[in-house]
Amino acid sequence: MKRFLLTAALVLLAPAALAAADAASWLARVGPALRGLDYQGTLVVVADGRVDTLRVFHRVDGGRERERLVALSGPPREVIRDGSRVMCIGTGDAPVAYDMGQAGRWSEALAISEAAGLAGYRARLGGAGRVAGHAVQRVEVLATDPWRYGYRLWLETRTGLPLRVDLLDGRGRTIEQVAFTDISLDQRPSDADLAPSAPAELEQVSALPSHAGEPAGWGVPAPPAGFRLRATRPLPDDGVHLLYSDGLASVSVYVERVGGGLRGDARRQRGAVHARSFWLDGWQVLAIGKVPAATVDRFARTVRAVPVDG
Template sequence: MKRVLLTALLCLLAPVALAATDAAAWLARVGPALRGLDYQGTLVVVANGRVDTLRVHHRVDGGRERERLVALSGPPREVIRDGSRVMCIGTGESPVAYDMGQAGRWSEALAVSEAVGLAGYQARLGGRGRVAGHAVQRVEVLATDPWRYGYRLWLEKRSGLPLRVDLLDGEGRSIEQVAFTDIALDQRPSDADLAPSAPAALERVSPLPAPTGQALGWQVPAPPAGFRLRATRPLPDDGVHLLYSDGLASVSVYVERVGSGLRGDARRQRGAVHARSFWLDGWQVLAIGKVPASTVDRFARTVRAVPADG
């Protein structure tokens, strides 16, 4: 009888384990697809009550990625990537290139695909469907607690390329969407497709700040589960910028001096991004991130000065 019960239990658990493994296997295909395929298409971004449309060109030359995104709605603007360098045009300044190095993440879908195994997330397979005329497999990367958002990805069945990514709230509702409305896979963009519209070459390069784990006078002693200090940056007058992340979601905490008589607090929200701030005892604390409101509130309320002796 015990052997029969054990066999029945294993039969019940096997599909669950298999589903988790299959989800991880699908997500493992995302990085190689994003980095290694040639494609062109039209991308729609629905966020903050707005709809933006972009034309995307992506090409790989001997392992070197080249990409160009051109806005088809709103003010003229574009982003060009060549290897580890990114140039932004139409932002009100002269063209600027950012050296991404190993710290940059070009695609949110890539970051989500690497969340398997991170604390606070659980991956599972969803159903099948079609996006932009292509057969897809849905994969969900769900938050297991209220401190972070979840994601739903639609991956092209042949290649694993993400054709749609939704950001999910705690109830599983979509609060942001990024999706291709048309895409041509294995269609190699021309040099003209990838060339920036700006006539001049790159004029200046802004390297990303090197991360450091130093507290610099302030810290959040007990951040939400999974979050840890990833980088710090000093600000004038003993202020500091602290960056906390769980490997996918991140929260920036700014501590700066203000007038000693200021007291109060404020909340702000723009789409999925929440901010929480306090003014007290001559300091302003601001926590901001693409996380639920309760998460930035926790960071803003619990940041503390580090004693000089430790």
């Protein structure tokens, strides 16, 4: 009887396990596709009641990635990446370049593709469909708790390149969407397509700071499951910026001195980004991130001064 029950349980679990494995195998194709393919197309971003349209060019030259994103709506602006260097060009500002490293990629899809193995997420296959005239396979990366958002990806069947990514709330509703309306795969952009409109050369101006592991004087003793402290950055007057992440979602916590008589709190939201702040005893705490409101509230409420070993 026990053997029968065990066999029955394995039969019931097998489809779910196979579906998760299939989803993981599809997600494993995303990174190589984003890094290694030549393509160009038009990308539409729908968020916070706004629709932005971008022209995207991506080319690989002997393992060196080159990419250019040009805004087709709103103020003229563009982002150019050459290897690990990124230049941002916008109206009224001089071009500024940053050494972004691997974390500076514009597409969230690369991080989402690795989320299936992270605490707080589970992956499953959806149905087939079409995006921008290409056959796609839908893959869902769902949150298993209320502390983070989920995602739905549409992957081009031949290459695994994500052609659409939706950000999902706890009820599975789309709250942000990024999708190609047209795309040409394996079509190499020209040098002119990848060149910045500004005459300045693409060069490093500033390196993004990283102080992971340094004593901060402040911390969140019990962050939501899966989140851990990834980096700290000192601010003036004993303040600090703490960055917490679960490997995909992230929350920034700022602790800064303010006028001693200030007391109160505030909530802010812009699309999928939530912020929570408190003022008390001469300090301001601000938690902000593309996570549900309850998550930033938890971070803001539980920040504590922690001893620093001298």
